[in-house]
Amino acid sequence: MxxxxxxxxxGAKTVLSDVSVEFPRGSITALIGPTGSGKTTFLRSLNRMxxxxRGYYRQGDVELDGTSIWGRDVALMGLRRRVGMLFQRPNPFPMSIAENVIAGVRAHRIADRSQVHAIAESRLREVGLWEAVAERLGDSPFRLSGGQQQLLCLARALAIGPDVLLLDEPTSSLDPITMEAVEALLAKLAPALTLIVVTHNLAQARRVSQRTVFFYQGRLMEAGSTDQVFEDPVHPETARYVTGRMG
Ligand SMILES: Nc1ncnc2c1ncn2[C@@H]1O[C@H](COP(=O)(O)OP(=O)(O)OP(=O)(O)O)[C@@H](O)[C@H]1O
Ligand SMILES: [Mg+2]
Known part of the structure; x- marks a missing residue:
């Protein structure tokens, strides 16, 4: 991508200016930068959210496998199947826990009826939620804790088998143990999936990503290997941010 x-x-407000960046297949890229720098807006653009x-305008392009995501032959449903998203705040659907996991599978008609329960179980196991919900698969997801709801949404996103997963501060509502488990899961997913993760947690960016992109005031200030961006940044603004002297 x-x-x-x-x-x-x-409207009259320019949020991102002339951003060019590549996300190598199978890599994990961290998007960092101060609040309001355009990270979420950028991430949402990658699957046309x-x-x-209202008032949205755009120049330039986003490509997936060399094809514009706004291309005439690109169907939005198909794009969303390939490019999944996990939001900062968990957003379970008003249906049972099990139905949540397979909602995307159903919508995209990826599996037939006999498979959906096996898919739900394997995805819930993958995100480490199975033990907690196995006895209450028919219950509402809204009684789960915030962190559990986020894991459920991750299971739902993974169930459709995306090529790219966009994650907007995915662990900001998780306790340190669950956060560590999610980071380990991301590392495991990465060779098969391309992951793009917005985070304010600089230690997390260093732990999980191979590449880091620094946004500043709607511009891509710096992009490179995570080691380079943190240890040998080119721009003084990047240096100030990654050393905690800004934002
Ligand atoms: N729909 C919109 N209409 C007008 N301005 C918007 C809209 N969405 C975002 N913006 C503006 O775009 C800028 C970037 O916002 P964005 O949410 O992308 O920042 P961010 O880097 O994700 O910040 P944070 O770290 O706080 O999540 C902000 O000034 C915001 O007010
Ligand atoms: Mg944001």
Missing amino acids: AARGLTLGF NDKV
Whole structure:
């Protein structure tokens, strides 16, 4: 996946200016930067979540396997199947826990009826939630803790088998133990999936990512290997941010 000269905004406000960056297949990239620098807006653009926002305008492009995601032959459903998203705040659907996991599988008609329960179990096991919910699969997800709801949403995102997973501060509501488990899971997923993770947790960016992109005031200030960006940043703003002297 790659952004090429992506400029976008809402109404008179330009939020991102001329962002170009490539996300190598199978890698984990951390998006970092101060609040309001455009990380979420950028992430949402990668699966066309901004298209319907009032006043939205765009120049430049985003490509998946060399094809524009706004291309004439690209169906939005198909794009969303390949590029999944996990939001900062868990957003379970108003249906049972088991139905949540397989909601995407159903919508995309990926599996037939006999398989869906096996898929639900294997995805819940994968995210480490199975033991906690095995006895209450028919219950509402809204009685789960916030962290458990987030894991459920992760299971749902994984169930459709995306190629790229976008994660917006995915562990900000998780306790340290669950956060560690999610980080380990991301590392395990990565060779098969391309992961793009927004995080304010700089230690997490260093732990999980191979590449880091630093956003500053709507611009891509710096992108490179995570070691380079943290240990030998090119720009003074990057240095100030990664050493905790800014934001
Ligand atoms: N729909 C919108 N209409 C107008 N402005 C918007 C809209 N969505 C986002 N913005 C503006 O775009 C800028 C970037 O916001 P964004 O949410 O992408 O930042 P962020 O880097 O994710 O910040 P944070 O770290 O706080 O989550 C902000 O100034 C925000 O107010
Ligand atoms: Mg954000």
